[in-house]
Amino acid sequence: MPTYNLLEHLLFPPTFLNRKKLARSLEGKTVLITGASSGIGEQLAYLLSDTKAHLILVARRGDKLQAIKNALAEKEARISVYAADLRNEKEIEALLEGLLRLPEGVDIVVSNAGHSIRRPIRESLDRYHDFTRTMAINYFAPVRLLLSLAPTLESKRGHVVNVSTANALLLPVPSWAAYQASKSAFDTWFRAAAPEWNRAGMSATSIYPPLVRTPMIAPTAAYRKAPAMSPMHVAKWIGKSIYTRRRTFRPWWLTFGQIGSVLFRRVWEASIPRLGKKEENGHHRG
Template sequence: MSLLSRLLAPPVLSRDEELNAAVEGKVVLVTGASHGIGEALALRLGRVGARVLLAARSQDRLQEVCLAIRSAGGQAWSYPLDLRDPEQIDGVAEEMLQRHPQIHAVVHNAGKSIRRSLRKSLLRAHDFERCMGVNYLGPVRLQLALLPSMLECGGGHIVNVSSVSVRLAPAAHWAAYHCSKTAFDLWLGAAVPELKPKNIACTSIYFGLVHTRMSAPTKEYQNMPGQTPEEAASVVCRALARRPRVLQPWWLGPAHWLSAPLEPFTEWIQSKIVSSS
């Protein structure tokens, strides 16, 4: 990782020994395990002895990742799942619990990103519904289905793979993505007081730029410093090993506090940029 990327990103966990001690033999569900951060995470968890459950829509990709984990001596199971489909979520959750009555950790990583102006969104209300489905309603439904078993088993860990944007001022063209990521972030925050006394830890990870299939279409991001999927996966590994409430870049705390008083200024700047483009 370049020095600049390292400075701008949340802290990682490099040592496999610490991760191995935390997850060996434990069942960890990773949503969005077919590509990007989720794929890199599933592979690393498989290498250190976790029993990895992989969920996403692309069945072929999931099977490839599963096979890679198994060929290296690890344990993995694939669960094709579209998080926008409530019936599928209920069915897959039931199937997972039948085979793995205790799921120790759930990493809500699957995500859909859309960057589009209001003008281009006029006939695309479905953009907002899709983002809400994948980034908010689906994860909530999945977590509700898995929660009773976590409670019965005496604990667990819920990890939300989120974005720095949910802690900053609103950004033009990103409403569908940011609103849906913020919704799940708030949902989890509201769940913490009920879950913590039950020994269920919750971690919110706020990522900056990660160079994946998701960020690739945004030309401005291509030459900006960002993490690789493997580096981002090692941030999630740090969350799984240490169970902090929040993992974020050092600069996000001050930026979060400044974003409210500076909002009139950021609105003004953005309106200049948007109207000149």
């Protein structure tokens, strides 16, 4: 795990992972990981590779997936890779056909694929596709996957892990309308579906990471020096959820953020126009 600075140590205390329990929980199981070519998904593949599981890694970049498979060739896990753009109807159909033909079925789904975009509404007026593409990968794709796989998961008393975002539980932030709306949409859908799955014998876990140091945040200059959790740290949360079946994992301070969102909502919303003007003036001076 990368070295944290003092503030990051306070914000993201270590997570103890019982690797023996994790290995026992995964023996003979099939795990589907979307968004597996980088960031959290890639680190999760490395974390689970020491178990006797079948890992199915899905992402758009087939070359990156193959490189990961090659790197894990000597590990205990069996690795399968499938290159697919989950926004593409034909590609997601082909993926589902393959998954539903598996003799052993799928036991665990880690819904991690996602797309982030930061763009003010003023700059989005002729970019409706920003919203449709973001909804396609962050909402419609995981809904489609889980609707198709739910019968198998129910029969196997399986487990679904959704890698959401802490922002889904906080006040919306300017310039992130497309991203936050799509992540919040699936988070709400997932939490609504969870009790039904629980009654059917399935488990559901929502993971709420804060900012994570992945390639996704690289285009946003303000985030390069901001406190961020490491992808392996989030992977450990997911690993722990597999053997504990805990319903949520979130930063310890997120509850205080939610309370603040309620108490100081009017103050925050009143300050947004001033913050926007400062940012705009800064761009003009640059």
